[in-house]
Amino acid sequence: MERISQSQMAALIIVFQIGSSPLYLLGKEAGTDAWISILIALVLGLLLLMLILLIHRLEPDKDLVEISNAYFGKTIGYVIGAVYFVYFVYQSVRNVRELGDLVSLYFLQTTPLWIVISMLLLIAGYAVWHGLEVFSRITQILAPIILLIYVGFFILVYTLGFIDLHRIEPVLENGLPKVIDAAFGVVSFPFGEMVLFLMFWKFVAPQKKVFPTTVLWYMVTGLFISLMNLIIIASLGPISEMSITPFIELMSQVRIESYLERLDPFVGAVFFAGVFIKMTAYFLGAVLVGKRMVKSGQRYIVVSIGVLLLIASLLFRSYMQHIRIGFSFDVKYHFPIYQFYIPLVLLLVMLIRRSMRAKKNGRS
Amino acid sequence: MNKGPKDTKATPADASKTKQPITAQFSANLKWLKDNLGASSDIVVRSISDRASGMEGAIIYVDHLVDQQTVNQMIVHPILAEIGSDSNLSPLDWLELLKNKALSVGRIEEVQSLDVALAQLLDGNTVILLQGCASALSASSSGGEKRGVEEPSTQTVVRGPKESFTESIDTNLSLIRRRIKSPLLRIEFLQIGKQTMTRVAVLHMKGIAKESILEEALTRLERIDTDSILDSGYIEEYIQDATFTPFPTMLSTERPDAVVGSLLEGQFAVVVDGSPFALIAPVTFGQFFQSSEDYYQRYDVATFLRIIRNIAFFVSLLFPSLFIAITTFHQEMLPPPLLISLTAQREGVPFPAIIEALLMEITFEVLREAGVRMPRAIGPAISIVGALVLGQAAVQAGIVSAALVIVVSFTALANFVIPSINMSNAIRLLRFVMMLLAAMFGLFGILCGLMTLLIHLASLRSFGIAYLTPFSPFIWSNWKDILRAPRWTMRTRPISMSSGSNRTRQGRGQGPQTPHRPGRGNDPNPGSNE
Numbered sequence: 036m037e038r039i040s041q042s043q044m045a046a047l048i049i050v051f052q053i054g055s056s057p058l059y060l061l062g063k064e065a066g067t068d069a070w071i072s073i074l075i076a077l078v079l080g081l082l083l084l085m086l087i088l089l090i091h092r093l094e095p096d097k098d099l100v101e102i103s104n105a106y107f108g109k110t111i112g113y114v115i116g117a118v119y120f121v122y123f124v125y126q127s128v129r130n131v132r133e134l135g136d137l138v139s140l141y142f143l144q145t146t147p148l149w150i151v152i153s154m155l156l157l158i159a160g161y162a163v164w165h166g167l168e169v170f171s172r173i174t175q176i177l178a179p180i181i182l183l184i185y186v187g188f189f190i191l192v193y194t195l196g197f198i199d200l201h202r203i204e205p206v207l208e209n210g211l212p213k214v215i216d217a218a219f220g221v222v223s224f225p226f227g228e229m230v231l232f233l234m235f236w237k238f239v240a241p242q243k244k245v246f247p248t249t250v251l252w253y254m255v256t257g258l259f260i261s262l263m264n265l266i267i268i269a270s271l272g273p274i275s276e277m278s279i280t281p282f283i284e285l286m287s288q289v290r291i292e293s294y295l296e297r298l299d300p301f302v303g304a305v306f307f308a309g310v311f312i313k314m315t316a317y318f319l320g321a322v323l324v325g326k327r328m329v330k331s332g333q334r335y336i337v338v339s340i341g342v343l344l345l346i347a348s349l350l351f352r353s354y355m356q357h358i359r360i361g362f363s364f365d366v367k368y369h370f371p372i373y374q375f376y377i378p379l380v381l382l383l384v385m386l387i388r389r390s391m392r393a394k395k396n397g398r399s
Numbered sequence: 400m401n402k403g404p405k406d407t408k409a410t411p412a413d414a415s416k417t418k419q420p421i422t423a424q425f426s427a428n429l430k431w432l433k434d435n436l437g438a439s440s441d442i443v444v445r446s447i448s449d450r451a452s453g454m455e456g457a458i459i460y461v462d463h464l465v466d467q468q469t470v471n472q473m474i475v476h477p478i479l480a481e482i483g484s485d486s487n488l489s490p491l492d493w494l495e496l497l498k499n500k501a502l503s504v505g506r507i508e509e510v511q512s513l514d515v516a517l518a519q520l521l522d523g524n525t526v527i528l529l530q531g532c533a534s535a536l537s538a539s540s541s542g543g544e545k546r547g548v549e550e551p552s553t554q555t556v557v558r559g560p561k562e563s564f565t566e567s568i569d570t571n572l573s574l575i576r577r578r579i580k581s582p583l584l585r586i587e588f589l590q591i592g593k594q595t596m597t598r599v600a601v602l603h604m605k606g607i608a609k610e611s612i613l614e615e616a617l618t619r620l621e622r623i624d625t626d627s628i629l630d631s632g633y634i635e636e637y638i639q640d641a642t643f644t645p646f647p648t649m650l651s652t653e654r655p656d657a658v659v660g661s662l663l664e665g666q667f668a669v670v671v672d673g674s675p676f677a678l679i680a681p682v683t684f685g686q687f688f689q690s691s692e693d694y695y696q697r698y699d700v701a702t703f704l705r706i707i708r709n710i711a712f713f714v715s716l717l718f719p720s721l722f723i724a725i726t727t728f729h730q731e732m733l734p735p736p737l738l739i740s741l742t743a744q745r746e747g748v749p750f751p752a753i754i755e756a757l758l759m760e761i762t763f764e765v766l767r768e769a770g771v772r773m774p775r776a777i778g779p780a781i782s783i784v785g786a787l788v789l790g791q792a793a794v795q796a797g798i799v800s801a802a803l804v805i806v807v808s809f810t811a812l813a814n815f816v817i818p819s820i821n822m823s824n825a826i827r828l829l830r831f832v833m834m835l836l837a838a839m840f841g842l843f844g845i846l847c848g849l850m851t852l853l854i855h856l857a858s859l860r861s862f863g864i865a866y867l868t869p870f871s872p873f874i875w876s877n878w879k880d881i882l883r884a885p886r887w888t889m890r891t892r893p894i895s896m897s898s899g900s901n902r903t904r905q906g907r908g909q910g911p912q913t914p915h916r917p918g919r920g921n922d923p924n925p926g927s928n929e
Contacts, residue, residue: 042873142728142843151843158851165858172857173850175871300732300842307846 038240043171045252046178047235047316052256053181054313055133056225057263058306059358060281065217067203070265075218077257080226083375084253087229088246090382091236093389095245099233100327106384115377116328122373123231123321124340128347129361130314131155134307136354141283141303152348159315160341163322164333167238170319177308184305185259188298189266191289197270220366226257227374234320279358318344419513425530429457431513432520442520447478451486454493456529464523466542469504474525474538477501490531497527498536506539521596545570551653553820556692563653568598568672574655575602575670579662583607589620597628602658603667609898612681612862613667620669631671631678640860645828647821648861650679650686657691663904665897681862681896685869685881687822688712693883701883708816715813716826719760720837720845722806723752728841744800753838755799759807760831762788767811868895885910 039047062072094102099119104112135152143151162170192198207214232249239245267281275281286302318340325336351357421428429444436442441462448455458478460470481501488496498507510516516526516535523541548570551563564571572586583605590596599620603613619638628634631651639648652658653675658668661679669678688708693701725732726741733741748755766785773781787793789808794801810830817823829852836844859866869877877893887909891902 040872043871138843142841146840151840154840154847158847158854161851162854165854169854169858172865172867172871173853175873176853176857176867300729303842304846307843307850311850 037166037168037238039168039171039235039238040240041244041248043175044235044239044245045248046175047171047312048229048232048249048252049178049256050174050181050309050312051228051231051316052225052253053185053260053309054225055130055306055310056260057185057267057282058133058137058280059362060267060275061221061224061260061264062214062217063276063362064220065214066209066276067205067268068207068209068214069217069268070203070261071207072214072218073221073257073261073264075215076221076226077254077261079218079222080229080257081250081253083222083227083378084229084250086375086382087233087378088249090378090385091233091245093382093385095242096237098235098237098323098327100324102233102385103381104327106381106388113328115381116324118377119373120321120324120328122370123317123324124343124347126228126231127314127317127321128344129357129365130310130317131159131344132348132351132354132357134310134314135348136357137280137303137306137310140354141299149345149349153345155311155314156341156345159311159318160337162315163319164337167235167319170315174312177312181305181308184301185263188286188302191291191298192266192270192285195289195291197285197288198266199272200269202269202272203265220362223366223370223374224361225260226253227370229253230374230378231316231320233378234323279355421511421513421516421528421533421535423531423533425455425457425528425532428513428528428535429459432459432517432526435513435517436520445475447482449482449493451483452488452493454482454488454490454529456493456527458525458527459520460525460540461520461523464521464543465525465540469540469542470525473504474502474527474540477503478527490529493529494532494534494536502536502538504538504540508537509534510537518596548574554652554654554657554690554818556690556695559692559695560654560656562655564655564670564675564677566673566675568600568670571655571670571675571677572600572602575658575662575668578655578659579604584662587617589617591620591623591625591634592628593624593626595627595629598672599628599634600670601667602662602670604662604665606901607663607892607897608665608667609896612864612896615862616667616669616680628671629673631669631674631676634669634671635678640862644855644859645825646684646856646859646866647687647819647825648680648682648859648866650682650819651676651821652679653677654691660691660694664892681864683861683864683868683895684856684866687819688817689880690818694886698883698885705881705883708818711813711816712826715810715817715823716830717833717845717849718806718810718813719756719830720833720848722803723756723834724837724841724845726752727838741800741802744802747797748800749797751838752803753834755803756807756834757831759789759793759799759803760810760834763807763811764827864895869893 060069062069062076065072090102094105097105100112100116103115106112107115131152134155135148138151139146139148162173229249236245236249263282267275267285271278271281271285274284278284283299283302286298289298321340322333322336325340326333329336351360419431433442433444443460443462445458446456447458458470458475478497478501481496494509498509508519510519510526511534516528516537519537520526523539523543524537525540527536527538529535545567546565548562548565550561554563562574564574576584581604585603585605587601589599589601591599601613601617601620616638620634623634623637625633625637635647635649635651636642641648650661658670658677658679662668666679666681669680671678688705690704693705696704726745730738745752750758766781766789770781770785789804793799794804814823814826817826833845833848836848838844840847857865857867857871865872868874869881874894876891877895879889880893887905890905890907892904894902
């Protein structure tokens with residue numbers, strides 16, 4: 036049985052949450068109040084987190100598939116496993132595609148996309164092959180580096196005088212309803228994605244601290260994302276709503292004298308690390324589910340899921356289509372099923388069956 | 400002698416034979432020994448006999464393995480002096496007499512079987528056979544030529560001990576024993592290699608080293624089944640954790656002080672007869688960037704040097720590949736003046752950057768290898784030739800650009816900074832991989848390479864200890880030795896290596912303190928308030 040430590044779990048949460056979120060202007064519909072919608076989404080996401088943490092609390096040594104097997108029986112449990120398998124694979128595909136497209140866009144315009152994605156998947160597969168312990172170790176090393184680089188960006192942007200807080204005025208220009216409306220989109224990306232951790236929590240030691248550590252770092256990264264959003268809006272103003280990747284836009288404007296013309300490689304490296312960890316986490320989640328469903332060797336599962344990811348990631352027609360599907364359809368209708376409805380039903384069933392069992396034990 | 404259920408003790412070459420007991424027939428015993436050694440001409444058999452008591456026997460030794468002086472003065476001479484002293488001694492009495500009185504050497508064993516006697520002979524001991532005795536005496540007399548203790552040739556220091564190991568295991572163990580005068584230092588001997596029967600010693604500090612790790616190491620050592628062990632490198636390859644990795648998971652060192660320092664931190668050491676390099680395990684990635692001198696210098700300087708070495712690691716791994724990536728894919732990253740001068744330099748160069756860099760790197764590797772293999776007498780020639788192929792001449796010939804010469808030279812320099820040869824060799828290999836990745840995919844290729852490297856390093860273990868400790872799993876207190884904190888702050892041994900019960904190694908509060916003597920310094924006398 037593999038074990039991961041508290042600090043490794045914290046690093047996983049940090050990198051997983053940050054992932055590619057700074058890339059986009061989350062809560063775009065709220066305009067200059069996007070950062071407020073993120074805060075609202077953070078609170079809503081916290082409720083979701085409580086929901087899945089409660090599930091984990093009731094069965095601390097089982098993962099998602101094992102729990103649904105235990106409470107719904109073999110058949111329905113299998114179906115739920117399959118459903119989550121699809122969800123994890125889809126999320127992984129989205130992240131791979133995102134990273135692959137960005138690399139093609141900014142670094143390698145001439146290299147075919149499938150080669151870039153194959154390389155990414157090979158490395159991710161290599162990490163998954165070694166399992167959760169090794170994966171959390173690399174995350175632990177990358178997390179401080181990623182945070183340091185972001186802090187460096189903040190300092191640069193601040194000292195070079197990009198930030199102008201007047202740009203976020205007037206606050207709540209379009210009223211609160213619109214902001215809340217935008218917040219619902221942000222709940223499922225990135226905050227609701229914590230549902231993946233139902234596959235990982237059972238490996239954490241000591242179990243007692245899972246709850247406080249998770250909540251603490253979830254809140255910290257949420258505030259961090261909100262701050263980042265605020266900075267992007269305050270420095271770019273209206274441009275930020277037009278650009279596909281406002282953060283890269285902002286960084287390409289930073290220059291120090293004539294020595295450092297472009298910080299692109301650093302931005303690229305940070306995104307690479309963040310998104311890579313995120314997609315590998317989903318890949319690993321899919322492999323863990325796959326192991327429960329199919330009785331075959333680790334190597335076949337990893338390789339076949341890798342090939343599946345490669346094929347699926349090339350199905351998107353373009354980067355724009357990927358983003359449109361993500362922000363207009365997935366986030367509103369698709370993801371809530373996995374992130375809210377299924378866990379809610381699961382929790383209710385768990386509570387009912389447990390109370391029935393307790394009654395039975397009381398009678399006997 | 401630690402022996403598992405399997406008999407790992409090497410038997411003479413013909414293993415199919417059962418143990419041959421020593422019979423009372425002295426001539427038959429002698430014949431067996433001679434036959435088994437193939438009547439090799441360096442076997443010396445000196446007959447002894449005493450007419451008075453009718454004793455008959457032989458002193459047998461292998462000529463080149465013994466210390467002639469010991470044999471003459473401590474064994475042969477005393478025995479001859481005993482002859483004729485007492486006429487009613489039975490053979491057994493003679494044996495007792497020789498064993499307890501006459502022979503003036505340190506270690507004497509009574510052996511019961513001819514196989515053991517043979518092994519003792521080949522170990523450089525002298526065997527004495529007597530007519531009518533069903534056992535033989537073996538007196539330790541091993542000697543022969545060995546090198547004196549010299550200065551280390553590969554791990555030199557400016558300040559610190561200047562002794563290094565030699566090829567003799569006895570010398571090496573004495574160098575270690577002399578530095579730790581503690582009864583807790585335990586040494587276990589094994590014999591490995593069916594033909595060479597090499598003596599291998601495993602050292603650890605009882606109560607400081609983790610027992611589980613030690614058990615694992617001994618199990619692995621006993622599993623070795625091979626003909627020959629010619630150097631500690633053989634042992635390393637047999638007992639290391641991972642084969643498919645360029646990175647060393649055991650540290651080899653020729654410095655006794657390094658071994659002692661590691662023993663005291665809870666690691667174990669393996670010393671092999673015939674090799675001046677001892678092995679230390681379990682090791683972590685960070686230890687390959689430490690030199691023993693770090694502990695003999697001021698801590699701030701040592702910390703600075705360690706940071707420099709870590710920078711050197713990245714430089715020697717990535718500098719050429721970054722050069723290739725930036726000049727091929729990402730010219731816009733460079734400030735315009737630099738870009739213009741680089742482009743101007745490369746104007747006459749016929750090759751793309753990757754070919755150019757590979758040419759130069761391979762040239763340098765050849766040069767380095769030539770420097771190692773070259774006979775001493777022609778040594779100076781290499782520096783002259785090297786300066787030509789890797790310098791101004793190459794640039795003027797229009798084969799490479801001047802900037803690349805700088806890159807290759809600096810990379811080479813950075814590689815020499817890393818204290819461990821094994822680690823710097825690993826980086827040499829990986830540098831070429833990185834260059835190819837950079838040529839194909841630019842910075843993205845380098846990022847992919849680094850990520851793969853990180854995953855690989857994170858997956859490595861050395862005797863169960865994660866290779867990347869203390870970075871990950873993160874252990875805060877072990878960081879003191881990544882940066883070399885002041886000595887008095889390093890109160891505990893590294894967590895991962897040492898056993899949990901006994902981790903404190905020094906008392907509290909040994910930092911510098913102001914002397915509390917009145918009238919010293921500029922603090923006023925605390926007793927006077929006037």
